[in-house]
Amino acid sequence: MISRDQLARYLQGSCSPEEAEEIRQFIEQHSIQVEELLSAEDWDNTADLPYAEETQLKELIEERLIKKRRSISWTRLGQVAAAILIICAVFLYQQRSERAPVHGGEQQKRIVEKKPAAKVGNLFFINSSNEDMNIYCSDGSRIKLSTGSEVRFAENFTSLSERRIELKGKATFFVKKDRSRPFRVYSNKIVTTALGTAFIVEEKIGKTTRVELIEGKIDVKERVVKTKMPIHRQFETRGEILVDHVHKRILSEAKLTQNSNDRNGFYRQQNKQIVIKNLPVIDILNILQHNFNIKLKNASYLAANSFFSGTFREKPDAYKDIIKEINYLHKTNIETLNN
Template sequence: MSRKEFGFLLQQYLDGKCSEDERAFVEHWYGIVQNKDREPLQETDFQALEPLLWQQIQSRTQSPKVIPMPVSSPRRQFSYPWMAVAASIVLVLLAGWWFYRQQGGLLTYENEISQEIDHADWQQRTNSSDKAEVIQLSDGSQVRLAPQSSIQYPAKFAADKREIALKGEAFFSVQKMPTRPFYVYTGTVVTKVLGTSFLVKTQATTKQVVVEVATGRVAVYKQTKVAETATATNAIVLSPNQKATYSPENQQFVTGLVERPQVISAEKSVTQPRSFEFDDVPLRRVIVQLEEAYGLTIKLENENQNECPLTADLSNLSLYAQLDMICAATKSSYTVQGTTILISGKGCANL
């Protein structure tokens, strides 16, 4: 059977031009007419599947299992072994395709990690409970694995690198080892660190991968092969309280701030504790203190805002609540633009 003949057979069935024997044979394998739980196949469905079907038929006809069927017409153009193989393969592939549509592409995503990683000595841990599970790694790093998530990793890391594959969500606290970078593979997204703490999670519905940094710096980039561990030229470097979201749909990263930015640890050389109590302090100095506390970039849009005095106690408030109070006191507003916060206003002269 040629590919043209194969396509002709499917088209004859769709057009209702098959003989009774051909129709009964095809319907027997498709399982469509008598199965009310499955959608009727449309012509566009066959058009989309035809290249894949033909490729599979070619790869599986070395020693085909022959399923006999009755002959009713001398005009039949196709040998029955070929038709049996074609119909049986169509049935299997259509069933998988139908399930794929029902699950929204879940099969492809869930198999992505296993396709990329093929190390016989790697072990897998799955958290089937309803609470986070802490996993201690051989290098002293820790993984806080969220419920219904799993990781794959070697019992002992290599001398030059540390690699882990993640499906789901996990918070990593990585031991600092400059000569042994730590890689987390989530589908085609790679997170590379030397020593830091960060969160990696996959959105259940959109399959977007989100990386949020708690401490240190993290490089995030797209990659197709686990073996290629060199940082990509288009890597995005994230600092504390920053995040990057990768969308499989457009294959792009979008940067932003985490939902609740946290105060980062002060340098050891800094002995004076941080204070968020301000008494007639110029706004520019308030901004500097917030930047140092959260490790973020905060800009004033108007130079006239620099010397605006602020008297307020911002202690025990989240960053965004602090910004709300500052803006209320200075008659300004703020927006988050990527990883930068911009405060806009006319300045204190117009208060």
């Protein structure tokens, strides 16, 4: 295929004998269809050429073609001349456009069309087997999906602000550290956030959610806040929390405290009783505020190593008995702001 540069040099008489022969062979061997030689854009460009230049080019082409190939029929000659004329005219037009000055201080702007960001696909797993299923995320985090459970997450987290996992059922998560993209597990009512940790989330749709920290640190809070004292817990040592969504209360909370004694503390509501054992007082007060929808004062000064144990009958105002005992044992003056 001959190029526009070759045609330009041919018309100017500056091409080599080899190039001239190549052009003549092309004209002779190809049945040229003018409409096939140019794109729609090139056809549009030729419309802006001055008529005088078209005439000059045509005369030059016809003169050279007649000298070189007198045996070509006049019909064929017209097709060839017209084709070369259009190609060269487009070439000339482009050359002139590139050299055209910019008037009035205006700058030519190159319009770059921004492509929309590619959508990230989701992966969806259902474990219908009788064994746990190991699933790996794109960041290297591992999910151990329990039988009868479902999980959904993005196939790639690179372009996302968080590593969002939607869970139905139970799963254990082993999370790779990435402080720029928090790892969040969204169960039915609870959101658990982790940064480089291992934890378990187990839910029974519409009833309860259990979150257990195995290693590292997690933040647990309600997905939708509907109470004055919503659930919001942070676990920095091994522990767990069980939330009753029907009655909007914490059924149990357990923590392994970090002190010289390392006690296994917990709070449990079961069998019409509230059982507390070796749990930090500040954690007990947080649970009471949520479960009984109360607000307490004079509680912020309590030391983290203040613990409490006791068993109480479950009733609508059980928090009063618990606070009374805490005040007595720790010489505090904790009061409720609402009756």
